[in-house]
Amino acid sequence: MVALKVSVQLEDFSAQEEEKCLLSDRRDIGALISFIGLCRDEEPPLSALELEHYPGMAEAEIAAVAKEASLRWPIFGATIIHRYGMIKPGAQIVLTLVAAAHREAAFASAQFIMDYLKTRAPFWKKRHFSDGTEGDWVAPKIEDDLALDRWLETKPPLP
Template identity: 60%
Template sequence: MTAHATPLVRIQREDFDTEAEISRLTRGRADIGAVVTFTGLCRDEAGQLAALELEHYPGMAEAEISRIAAEAIERWPLQGLSAIHRFGRIAPGENIVLVVAASAHRQAAFEAANFMMDYLKSRAPFWKKEHRTDGSEGGWVEAKETDDAAAARWRR
């Protein structure tokens, strides 16, 4: 792979293996000096969430995330970039999203991973609905203003 690596984007129902994804990017590579990973988990701070249900438009979500990943590859000298996002019912403590950025230097890997997560948190075409432990459903979860502000800092 060159500095113009092709990013890997997957939208999947099943869980992912973080170590396997890191290995996929780094195996046999001597030009990578830094790998930054971010794993987002389903959380339940109030103790009332049974599951988070994530929906997306197949095809559209992959295309949008691929577009942002290509922008990250253009902006930072990366040897590899992966973005994996799950859909379906996800229980508290389970994985939701993984970003892996590989570069010769740590700063590029950190910035690219941060850029990807700011986008995924605020603008990725996913809809989230809460299912509570009492059997009721919460509404669709809106993006927070703080997430939008974090993503806005990357605008050119």
């Protein structure tokens, strides 16, 4: 049985606590991949990045991609936490943890999940600048689409 945890939340998370939960008394895990995405500052300087999501659908879509990862690679578990709301530069946005017996499956699964989150998950980002102005909603980058495409070429399309 693969342990999959998905959360879309306003509050911050503790990667260390989530790692402890995923590893809890397991002796068969040989690799744990941890990815934390942070809100980075840019030019012009940001006061915050506003993240909106489609409640219910975001969780379902992330759960579906986590399930897809567990079908593609022999993993023991994954935890995906994505925040929404006003995120200040330097703050955590997303956590992806993947546990497996071997590093190849853990690394590939984590990359697959993150490539999906960057392009297809129902989240929208808007920049808020330090001078009080707002930017446009941020569009996915072509590089992110190409990163996801490599996974779609090798297996059936995502749900």
